[in-house]
């Protein structure tokens with residue numbers, strides 16, 4: 095399953111256009127908005143801007159008060175929808191009224207995030223970090239701006255733009271990455287929209303360490319990323335193994351359209367090949383030294399318990415069938431014909447550690463360490479399959 099609270103912690107790196115002040119590896123949850131240097135972040139956190147005088151916070155019609163982010167019935171959400179017509183007129187006028195400086199907008203947004211019980215984890219794990227990210231992006235300011243930026247006054251047009259983006263995030267519960275159309279994995283930036291899940295995979299930590307588990311004699315000539323979504327992991331593989339050809343596979347044509355954009359933007363169209371296929375069923379025969387897979391692994395019954403932000407991601411990217419293992423089962427059945435003799439299969443399984451051991455313990459799963467201790471990526475050697 096894709097567990098928002100534990101999994102949504104992956105991104106966080108500077109926009110490549112803005113050189114990082116510090117070199118950063120994978121984010122350590124709780125993820126911070128890492129596009130800023132630690133010094134800048136703590137400076138930002140210390141700076142307590144005055145709150146704006148915004149009466150919006152006292153109104154009730156625009157969004158459910160204290161929305162249950164895990165509202166299993168969806169009733170709160172439905173109620174909010176029915177009020178939307180009235181709400182939209184009112185929120186156009188009021189949302190963020192009274193906020194002038196960037197710092198005031200930040201304080202306002204943080205309070206609204208808390209009041210509406212927004213789900214975090216897709217882009218950042220704190221309201222401060224995510225709201226600051228949105229502000230800087232909406233205003234076209236560098237992501238590593240220093241604390242002085244908090245005092246920057248916003249012109250009327252900028253206030254409208256910021257109000258619009260926070261309305262979409264806070265009232266409509268649109269994930270921040272779908273508003274900015276970008277997400278980061280390590281130092282890599284990816285285009286994203288509603289056609290793909292927002293990249294936050296633990297493979298960010300695992301892929302750079304693959305050499306530790308590959309045999310010394312193994313040169314990676316071919317690698318595969320099954321369930322590629324935005325193409326982010328195929329692209330990480332291609333960067334990790336510069337001589338390898340990478341097959342990136344997804345069942346959803348919509349996802350592959352996004353992957354195509356990212357492959358092109360990373361200049362990898364010659365080496366990363368996209369395939370529309372149910373796991374390997376439609377992929378021409380080939381054997382790989384490395385196969386990675388971040389499949390949908392949410393047990394179906396959990397889908398309706400996800401918060402609105404996560405339900406805005408494609409269901410196909412999250413729903414792993416009754417027990418979460420549907421795609422994993424198919425992959426394990428097909429992998430023997432797809433791995434070289436010394437090949438490795440790596441699968442990210444979220445909270446399915448115990449279920450995997452129960453179902454596939456005979457394969458001698460090796461659980462790879464991750465910085466947050468979730469250790470939710472397992473490695474399987476070809477000879478065990």
Ligand SMILES: C[S@@+](CC[C@H](N)C(=O)[O-])C[C@H]1O[C@@H](n2cnc3c(N)ncnc32)[C@H](O)[C@@H]1O
Pocket residue numbers: 096290291292293294295320321322323324325326327343344345346349371372373388389390391410411412421
């Ligand atoms: C959890 S997302 C992973 C996306 C990307 N690899 C990442 O880490 O951000 C799972 C992806 O698997 C795709 N998918 C679901 N069922 C599939 C299947 N049977 N075969 C291939 N891809 C599938 C979905 O369309 C979705 O893009």
